[in-house]
Amino acid sequence: QGYKGETMADKMKQVDRANFNTIDAAWDAHKVRNRVAHEGTAHALDQREVRRVIELYERVFREFGYIG
Numbered sequence: 001q002g003y004k005g006e007t008m009a010d011k012m013k014q015v016d017r018a019n020f021n022t023i024d025a026a027w028d029a030h031k032v033r034n035r036v037a038h039e040g041t042a043h044a045l046d047q048r049e050v051r052r053v054i055e056l057y058e059r060v061f062r063e064f065g066y067i068g
Helices: 008-012 023-042 047-063
Strands: none
Touching: 008 023, 023 047
């Protein structure tokens, strides 16, 4: 989307909410991703949480036409 920044969080902070309807879903999914990336196996995900996060990413990807 052309946002500048070193991290995904830096880029998402620049987003105009009027142009990104699923920004809250993106933040939620990103937070879970960070916990998994930084805590590894110490952050257990059950099947329900995995499905929820996949659905969050799916909503964001659909908004921007990355998936149909």
